[in-house]
Amino acid sequence: MLGWALAFFIIALIAAALGFGGIAGAAVGIAKIIFFVALVLLALSLIAGLFRGRP
Template sequence: MLGWALTFLVIALIAAALGFGGIAGTAVGIAKIIFFVAIVLFVLSLIFGGFRRRSI
């Protein structure tokens, strides 16, 4: 998922450099959403992975 966020960030940087402000803003928004979803999923996997290991 972080790969997708990085891809949208690169798209936003290229679009901003070429002067496409609307596309750049949209790509940055998508990149932010994907990044925060990836962070939340990572934290949840750490929490539930820790619970699973303790019960063994």
Template structure:
């Protein structure tokens, strides 16, 4: 998912360089949404892993 956010960010940068403001804004918005979804899922995953509390396998 982070890969998708980076891809849309790069698309936004390229579009901005070539002067396509609408496309750049849309791609940047999509990248921002995907990035925040990634962060939320990461935090949920870290909390779930901490609550599960499995120790190292012996």
């Protein structure tokens, strides 16, 4: 998922360099959403791992 966020960030940088402000803004917005979803899933996974424990 972080790979997708990085891909959209790179698309945003390229679009901004070429002068496509609307596309760059949309790509940055998508990258932010994917990044925060990945962080939430990471936190949930860590919490679940703590409660599950290791045998």
